[in-house]
Amino acid sequence: xxxxxxxxxxxxPAVRAEQEQRLRAVWAPPSGVFLRWTxxxxxxxxxxxxxxxxxxxxFAGVLALVKRAQLAVPANDLVSASTFNQLFTLHGSMMMxxxxxxxxxxxxxxxxxxxxxxRDLPFPRLSAFGFWTFLVGGVxxxxxxxxxxxxxxxxxxxxxxxxxxxxxGIGADIWLLGLSFIEVSSIAAAIELIVxxxxxxPPGMRLNLMPLYAWYILVVAVxxxxxxxxxxxxxxxxxxxxxxxxxxFIHERGGDALLWQHLFWFFGHPEVYIIFLPAAGMVSMIVxxxxxxxxxxYRLIVVALIATGFFSFxxxxxxxxxxxxxxxxxxxxxxxxMAVSVPSGIQVFSWIATIAAGRLRLTAAAxxxxxxxxxxxxxxxxxxxxxxxxxxxxxxDTYFVVAHFHYVLVGGMVFPLFAAFYYWAPAFSQRxxxxxxxxxxxxxxxxGFNVAFFPxxxxxxxxxxxRVYTYPAGMxxxxxxxxxxxxxxxxxxxxxxxLVDLARNLRPTVSAAAGNVWNAGTLEWLENDTYAAxxxxxxxxxDPLWTDPRxxxxxxxxxxxxxxxxxxxxxxxVTSAILAEPQYVMRLTGPGWAHVLAAIFTAAFFxxxxxKLVTAAMICGILAVAAVVLWMWETDPPSKGKVEIGGGLRxxxxxxxxxxxxxxxxxxxxxxxxxxxxxxxxxxxYLWTVSPQHWPPNAPxxxxxxxxxxxxxxxxxxxxxxxxxxxxxxxxxxxPTLVFLGPLALVAxxxxxxxxxxxxxLRPQESGYAxxxxxxxxxxxxxxxxxxxxSLFTCARWLTGQLDAMRRVVFDNLALLWWYAxxxxxxxxxxxxxxxxxxx
Amino acid sequence: MMHGxxxxxxxxxxxxxxxxxxxxxxxxxxxxVLCPRPAGVAAHAFLVVLSTAAAIPAIVALAYLGxxxxxxxxxxxxxxxxxxxxSLAAIAVLxxxxxxxxxxxxxxxx
Numbered sequence: 001x002x003x004x005x006x007x008x009x010x011x012x013p014a015v016r017a018e019q020e021q022r023l024r025a026v027w028a029p030p031s032g033v034f035l036r037w038t039x040x041x042x043x044x045x046x047x048x049x050x051x052x053x054x055x056x057x058x059f060a061g062v063l064a065l066v067k068r069a070q071l072a073v074p075a076n077d078l079v080s081a082s083t084f085n086q087l088f089t090l091h092g093s094m095m096m097x098x099x100x101x102x103x104x105x106x107x108x109x110x111x112x113x114x115x116x117x118x119r120d121l122p123f124p125r126l127s128a129f130g131f132w133t134f135l136v137g138g139v140x141x142x143x144x145x146x147x148x149x150x151x152x153x154x155x156x157x158x159x160x161x162x163x164x165x166x167x168x169g170i171g172a173d174i175w176l177l178g179l180s181f182i183e184v185s186s187i188a189a190a191i192e193l194i195v196x197x198x199x200x201x202p203p204g205m206r207l208n209l210m211p212l213y214a215w216y217i218l219v220v221a222v223x224x225x226x227x228x229x230x231x232x233x234x235x236x237x238x239x240x241x242x243x244x245x246x247x248x249f250i251h252e253r254g255g256d257a258l259l260w261q262h263l264f265w266f267f268g269h270p271e272v273y274i275i276f277l278p279a280a281g282m283v284s285m286i287v288x289x290x291x292x293x294x295x296x297x298y299r300l301i302v303v304a305l306i307a308t309g310f311f312s313f314x315x316x317x318x319x320x321x322x323x324x325x326x327x328x329x330x331x332x333x334x335x336x337x338m339a340v341s342v343p344s345g346i347q348v349f350s351w352i353a354t355i356a357a358g359r360l361r362l363t364a365a366a367x368x369x370x371x372x373x374x375x376x377x378x379x380x381x382x383x384x385x386x387x388x389x390x391x392x393x394x395x396x397d398t399y400f401v402v403a404h405f406h407y408v409l410v411g412g413m414v415f416p417l418f419a420a421f422y423y424w425a426p427a428f429s430q431r432x433x434x435x436x437x438x439x440x441x442x443x444x445x446x447x448g449f450n451v452a453f454f455p456x457x458x459x460x461x462x463x464x465x466x467r468v469y470t471y472p473a474g475m476x477x478x479x480x481x482x483x484x485x486x487x488x489x490x491x492x493x494x495x496x497x498x499l500v501d502l503a504r505n506l507r508p509t510v511s512a513a514a515g516n517v518w519n520a521g522t523l524e525w526l527e528n529d530t531y532a533a534x535x536x537x538x539x540x541x542x543d544p545l546w547t548d549p550r551x552x553x554x555x556x557x558x559x560x561x562x563x564x565x566x567x568x569x570x571x572x573x574v575t576s577a578i579l580a581e582p583q584y585v586m587r588l589t590g591p592g593w594a595h596v597l598a599a600i601f602t603a604a605f606f607x608x609x610x611x612k613l614v615t616a617a618m619i620c621g622i623l624a625v626a627a628v629v630l631w632m633w634e635t636d637p638p639s640k641g642k643v644e645i646g647g648g649l650r651x652x653x654x655x656x657x658x659x660x661x662x663x664x665x666x667x668x669x670x671x672x673x674x675x676x677x678x679x680x681x682x683x684x685x686y687l688w689t690v691s692p693q694h695w696p697p698n699a700p701x702x703x704x705x706x707x708x709x710x711x712x713x714x715x716x717x718x719x720x721x722x723x724x725x726x727x728x729x730x731x732x733x734x735x736p737t738l739v740f741l742g743p744l745a746l747v748a749x750x751x752x753x754x755x756x757x758x759x760x761x762l763r764p765q766e767s768g769y770a771x772x773x774x775x776x777x778x779x780x781x782x783x784x785x786x787x788x789x790x791s792l793f794t795c796a797r798w799l800t801g802q803l804d805a806m807r808r809v810v811f812d813n814l815a816l817l818w819w820y821a822x823x824x825x826x827x828x829x830x831x832x833x834x835x836x837x838x839x840x
Numbered sequence: 841m842m843h844g845x846x847x848x849x850x851x852x853x854x855x856x857x858x859x860x861x862x863x864x865x866x867x868x869x870x871x872x873v874l875c876p877r878p879a880g881v882a883a884h885a886f887l888v889v890l891s892t893a894a895a896i897p898a899i900v901a902l903a904y905l906g907x908x909x910x911x912x913x914x915x916x917x918x919x920x921x922x923x924x925x926x927s928l929a930a931i932a933v934l935x936x937x938x939x940x941x942x943x944x945x946x947x948x949x950x
Contacts, residue, residue, distance in 0.1 A: 208917030299917065303924040310857035311932060314864045326875065327947045328884075331939025332868050339932045389949075578846060689872045 007644050010559050019564035020534070026565050027119075027531040030591045038591040040124035041530060043510045046110025047428070049131045052138065053103040057414075058495070059142050060094035063087050065492055068452075072485040074473035084469035085152035086171065090145055092155030093175060096271065097182045098138045100413055104278035105130065105189035107417075108217050111424060112193065114524035115211055117202035117539070119532045119562070119572035120588050122195045122661040125595040125631060130185035130192075132599030137181025140607055144174050151175035154467065156264050159249040159257045163241050170610065176239045177606045183232050184602070187672055190224040193217050195664045198577040202523070203561065205539040205580045211522050212295065215302055216281025219309045220274050225668065226313065227270035229675035233683060234263035237775065246764045246771035248683070254694030254768035258323055259686055263679060265316035273312040275409060276376075277305065279416035280347055283369055286416075286423045287351050289520040290366040291358030294543055297350035304343035304350075311340040321392045330389045337387035344380060348373065363518075364438025368419035371446045372411055379407030382457070397467075400460025406453045418445070418498065426514035427524055430507040437501040441494045448490025455480035455487075521546035527556050535560035535646065536573050539580075559646075566643040567653055573645065574661055584655045585645060587637055594631035598624050629793060636802070636809050656809045666816045673817075677779055677824055681831060684776075687768045688835075694767040696836040706756025707833035710749045714825045717745035721818050727805040736795040739814070743791045746784045746821055750777060753829065776828045783821045790814045852906030853918050856899045856926030863895045863933050867940075875946040884945035892937040899930045 008015050029039045039045065067087050070078045079087065109127045113120050121127055144150040151171035153162040162172045197218040201210065237248040238260065247253035249260050288295045295301070314336040321330055351373065360366055382404040386392045395401055418441070426432040459480040464471065471477050516525035521543025526533040535558045541547040554560060561582070562573055570588040575581055601624035608617035639654030657663055688695055720742030729735045754777045764774040790813070797803040797810050867888050874880035874887070903926035907919050 206917075299921050300924065303921050303928065306854070306921075306925060307857060307928045307932075310861060310929075313861065314936070317868075324948055326871055326945060327949045328939055328943045328945045329868055329871055330949070331943050332864065332936055335935050335939055336864065336932070339935045342931075343928065578850075 007646065007648065008558075008563065010557055010563060016558055016563075019558055022565050022568075023531045023534075024529070026568065026570055027529075029530060035591075038593055038596060040120075040128045040589065040591055040595070042109050042113050042120050042124065042127065043428070043528075043530065043532075045124070045128045045131050046106060046108075047508055049102065049106030049109055049127075049134070052131070052135055053099055053106045056094055056098040056102070056138055056142065060091050060099060061492065061495065063091040063094070063145070065488060067091065068485040068488040070469065071471075071481050073482065074471050074475075074478055076470055079469070081469040082152065083148075085467075086145055086148070086150035088467055089152050089154055089171070089175075090142070090150045093151065093179065094138075094142060095409075096155060096275070097179050098134075098141065100275040100409070101182065101186055101271075102134050102138075103413075103417065104217075104220065104275070105186065105193070107282075107420065108193055108278070109189070110428070111524050112196055112214065112217060113200070113532055113572075114427070114526070114528060115213060115522060116196070116200055116205070117523045117526070117533055117536050118196070118200040119536070120570065121192050122200055122572070122574075122586060122588070123192050123665065124570075125589045125592065126188050126192050129595040129599045130188040132596055133181045133603055134185045136600060136603035137178055137185075137606070140603070141174060141178040144171065144178075149174060156268065157238070157260075158264075159238065159241070159260050162260075163238060163249055165242060172242065173239070173610045176235050176242075177610045180232075180235065180606050181603060183228050183235070186224055186228055190221040190228075190672075191665050191668045193221040194225075194668050195661050197221070199574050199661050199664060200572060201575050201580045202536050203538045203573070203575055203580055203582050205575075207578055208299075209539060209542050211542070212284035212298065212301060213278075213281040215305060216277050216284070219305050220277045220281075223270050223274050223277075223309050223312070225671050226675045227267045227274060229672060230263045230679040230682075231267035232676055233679035234260055234267070236778070237263075237683065237771075240764075240771070240775070240778075244765070246774070247768055248687075248771050250768075251691075253766075254687065254691040255771070256687060256690045256768070258320070259683055259690075261320050261323065262316070262686065263683065265319045266313070266679070266682075268319065269316040270312045272405075272408065273308055276412040277308065279372075279413045279420075280305075282416045282420040282423075283351060283372060284347075285520075285522065286365050286369055286419055287354050288358075288543070289423070289518045290363060290369070291354050291360050292519075293354060293358035294521075294546075295350065296353040296357055297346070298542065300346050301350050304346035307343040308340060311336060311343065315340060318387055318392070321389050322396045327389075334387055334389050338384060341380060341384055348377060348380075363422065364433070364435050364442060365419045365422040367439065367442045367446075368415050368422065371442060372415035372419065375407055375411030375415060375446075375449065377411075379404060379409075379411050383408060395460060397465055398460035399456040399464045399466055402466050403453050403456035403460060406449075406456075410449060410453075415445075418442070421498075421502075423518070424524070425506060426517045427528070428508055428510065428513055429505070430509050430512055430514060431505045432514050432517055433501050433505050437497055437504075441497040441501065444494030444497060445491050446494075448487045448492075448494055450487070451490060452484045452487025455483045459484070516545070526552055531570075534558050535563040537561075538647070561646040561649070563646055566645070567640050569637070573651075574655070574659075576659075577664075582645065582649055582651050583659050584652045585643055586655075586661055587653070589631075589635055592631065592634065594627050594634070598627035598631055601627055625789065629789070632793065636797075636807065638802075638807050654807065656812050660809060662809050662813055663816070666813045670816060670820045673783060673820060673824070677827070680772075680775060680779055681827075684772045684831060684835075687772060691768060694769045699767065699769050699836075700757075700760040700762050701836055702756035702760040702762075702833070704833065706752055707829045710753040710756070711826060711829055713745045713749035713752065714822050714829075717742045717749070718819070718822050720745065721815060721822075725811070725815055730798075730803065730805040730808065730811075736798045739791050739794050739798075739811070742818070743784065743787045746787060746818075746825065749825055750780055750784055753777060753832075757832075773832045776832050780821070780825055780828055783817070783824060787814070787818055787821055790817065849906065849918065852902055853922040854925070855902035855906065856922075856929030859895050859899050859902070860929040860932050860936070863891050864936055866891050867937065871945050881945045885940060888937055888940040892933060895933045896930055899926050899933070902926070 030036055070076050149170050153168045162168050197214050240246040241248050247255045249255045249257045317333040318337045422433050422438050459477055462476050464477045511529045534556050537555050537560045544551055567587055570590050571585050574583050574586045601620045604620035605617050642650045642652050644650050720738045724735050724738035762770050764771045794810050794814050870887050871884055874884045903923055906922045
């Protein structure tokens with residue numbers, strides 16, 4: 001045992017100075033022109049991430065200005081119809097995928113650890129990997145417009161417009177493959193944030209004491225797990241149809257164009273809440289501070305938040321009211337769309353009540369919050385209007401809808417974001433932002449926004465369709481359009497003032513920040529450095545800085561947990577998910593090249609596929625995998641025994657099983673994989689309800705022998721896994737042998753299944769049914785490929801003596817995914833061989 | 841360690857909205873399955889009534905179980921929020937089923 005066994009004396013300044021010096025050395029950022037980009041510290045990565053996402057906002061905003069300039073007067077010819085199509089598609093796609101979602105991830109990476117008194121999030125390299133894929137992918141997608149190659153089929157890419165290569169060129173591929181990054185980085189962020197919120201809270205911070213922002217992030221991250229997989233499933237199908245003619249969306253061949261709309265909006269509607277809720281979380285932090293009183297209705301807000309998370313998945317068809325679905329179905333979705341306004345209303349009333357209960361300081365941040373309340377509420381009210389089916393039939397695809405969703409999204413996300421910039425700047429900058437410039441920016445943005453978007457309600461109601469590049473004079477649309485354009489440029493002027501403020505006053509720092517200028521009560525306002533707070537506090541209230549005036553000083557003097565470094569590496573404390581009891585000290589990965597290279601090669605893989613350079617893409621794919629292996633090789637250090645973390649508490653330095661952060665991450669990843677497969681199952685059953693005539697007996701079905709053989713192979717693989725997992729076996733050669741051979745049984749099971757279908761005469765291009773059958777195998781192949789890599793990795797760890805009965809996280813993670821693969825394989829056999837035999 | 845009992849209390853805590861989700865998918869998805877079949881309209885109406893009549897008592901029973909038993913260990917927070925979540929879910933289930941009072945299944949308006 002190498003760890004300190006004696007508690008250090010925190011009253012001794014020499015001890016404190018020595019601790020601080022060691023902490024600083026361990027957390028020192030890499031320096032140098034290139035090396036600095038290998039940093040993984042959340043305050044570096046979070047800042048890059050936030051800045052990049054804001055850059056995307058500016059770029060997409062400029063696209064909008066070009067659009068508004070084109071529409072200012074009738075019959076304008078500033079841009080062509082084709083350019084206009086690219087402008088609105090890219091504006092929508094970028095604002096949603098490259099700004100709104102990444103921005104929430106960015107801000108969370110930046111502030112969540114500090115908010116939770118943690119040293120960093122549990123997977124720092126994963127955050128950095130997410131950032132780098134986002135940066136490369138985002139620049140690629142944004143840059144496509146300069147080559148006249150931007151996507152132009154609208155941000156929701158409906159087939160057949162988006163699937164016919166003659167109608168939509170390379171732009172659709174750029175959308176599909178380019179935005180795959182955002183899916184990758186969002187899921188990476190969701191895993192990071194869920195495990196971060198549940199396992200990295202300070203001791204004593206039970207669920208009911210968590211800052212509301214952490215609650216919002218937890219719910220949103222869980223929503224991402226279930227909302228993004230349907231989009232990924234849809235993307236896979238759309239790309240398979242474009243590239244290989246698998247007819248998922250072609251009605252004559254047993255597909256259905258509406259399947260894409262279902263999958264897209266099953267993602268797309270929760271997406272609106274994925275964007276809005278983090279912003280609402282920011283508001284829930286800003287309002288109590290500015291009003292100087294704890295938030296009223298904490299519990300109700302948590303309830304409202306979870307209810308919104310659930311209900312938002314029951315709204316997707318309200319984007320499809322005009323597609324000819326049965327009236328009763330529309331009724332269900334209309335009802336759910338109205339029901340979701342109840343939890344949203346609860347939150348709005350809580351904020352208003354808190355403002356009424358305290359004394360609101362009218363700072364720039366508070367003004368943006370008030371602006372948010374007004375604008376978002378108007379957007380909510382027009383939302384209830386379009387939730388009514390008959391009204392929606394009138395307003396669908398007109399400027400009324402454009403006005404509605406800008407009120408919701410700009411009101412619900414952009415205003416709170418500006419508020420957050422003004423509110424949190426002092427925690428991360430030497431100087432706060434200027435209140436005077438903030439007020440000017442607010443006035444310009446608030447007035448400009450309403451001038452731009454309020455008239456659009458009218459333009460829509462008098463018949464102007466969205467997405468037209470120009471219009472004839474004399475339709476009554478001239479004046480409102482000109483007004484909207486003037487408003488849009490006012491907003492731009494406001495953003496410009498904000499940029500001037502950033503340039504003049506934002507001086508990013510973690511060690512010499514302006515500090516708690518608002519007298520806020522939560523932990524992110526503790527004195528910070530590169531290693532976050534000096535020690536990890538014990539928390540027993542929601543606003544610890546308000547209830548315990550000595551807390552700041554005690555934390556700074558290292559009188560709480562982890563005052564120094566116990567293992568000589570970057571580390572943080574892991575606590576239990578509900579009660580936040582200390583469980584173990586986790587050692588974090590530090591700066592490195594592997595995750596940066598993994599991100600760049602992953603990006604290159606997708607981008608080269610877009611331009612059909614398949615061989616080069618494959619080489620980059622292999623290099624990406626190699627980089628990931630290199631990155632993983634440095635994780636999972638051996639135990640250093642038990643260590644004293646302060647306050648007489650001794651905890652281990654290694655954990656596996658349900659206690660460990662990596663177990664939680666694997667489980668979350670399996671939920672993503674499960675949601676992806678269930679989205680596929682939905683698609684399979686959906687096509688069956690639409691085109692049952694393409695199903696067996698009108699299509700070939702292999703003999704049950706094939707599926708039985710495949711199932712037996714899956715079960716055999718399970719036996720190998722079960723035997724390999726015995727602790728005693730870890731010392732013997734039979735363990736790596738089983739780990740090597742077991743996954744081969746998974747490969748054989750998949751091969752038998754596919755060969756069975758093939759020899760029966762089924763081809764994926766034949767029908768929607770056939771395409772679906774082979775897609776099941778495609779999804780299984782992805783998981784099996786991951787298991788093969790993980791099994792080789794596990795064997796390599798065993799051979800190099802880095803895997804034993806105690807240090808077994810690598811094996812346990814493999815086992816989790818392996819069990820999952822067996823389950824998914826069996827479900828797939830039941831679906832593709834069993835369901836058609838039901839004879840329904 | 842996430843103990844079994846703790847996992848159960850979290851499951852009970854979210855039981856209301858979960859039942860809402862199951863009920864919602866059932867009443868919505870069954871329409872397109874039942875419509876092409878003989879007596880599909882009546883079968884769907886029956887299904888809506890039956891599933892709603894089952895969902896409400898199920899929400900109440902699970903909320904009661906949660907409130908009485910496993911939640912207590914985690915303090916009043918999980919109990920009060922669990923009951924509030926279940927109440928919201930019960931309202932949402934009734935609200936979702938309501939269109940069935942005014943519309944029959946399988947009508948295509950456009």
